[in-house]
Amino acid sequence: DTEVTQTPKHLVMGMTNKKSLKCEQHMGHRAMYWYKQKAKKPPELMFVYSYEKLSINESVPSRFSPECPNSSLLNLHLHALQPEDSALYLCASSQDARVGEQYFGPGTRLTVT
């Protein structure tokens, strides 16, 4: 299996809702990433997990809460989001945080109303 999968594909949530995005890979990769991508912009790094530990937090607001339950799974918990948080949320993985290519999942298109 050489894919990164993400669920759901689309998500619409109100500003008071709590929701979670899920990411899974079965390539044995030990680094996983969350990116945010706005239209016509490059992916913007949010978090990096290395060997299931959070290694980079790019000063992301606390309304985004990442979780790595095991080496194959990565979650992003969302709470009290703002309309400007609407974006494509991409998960990626690589063999290791310092080596290996990063492979992206298909993303979750999030709309905050």
Next chain:
Amino acid sequence: GENVEQHPSTLSVQEGDSAVIKCTYSDSASNYFPWYKQELGKRPQLIIDIRSNVGEKKDQRIAVTLNKTAKHFSLHITETQPEDSAVYFCAARNTGTASKLTFGTGTRLQVTL
């Protein structure tokens, strides 16, 4: 931190012509340079990468060149086809110290018939 500039922002070529996209980076310690292709509504897809110990790499119709002295690298696509139409992102990373990929701003390539 690393800064990657990418030019041009848009590029229109006729089918069969060549396309060249150029990137410059600021951190001389960067040693890994991937290129991603992103079709509309799809995930960024790694199409080719180059490491700093190599000056050029080719894969069928695409090639990447790296000039470490000038700190720039380029993507070359020959015999362009309509399915090459997409947004292309370059990126740079120092694999020794950082797991963060720094992306360029993207080039929208349009291949016309």
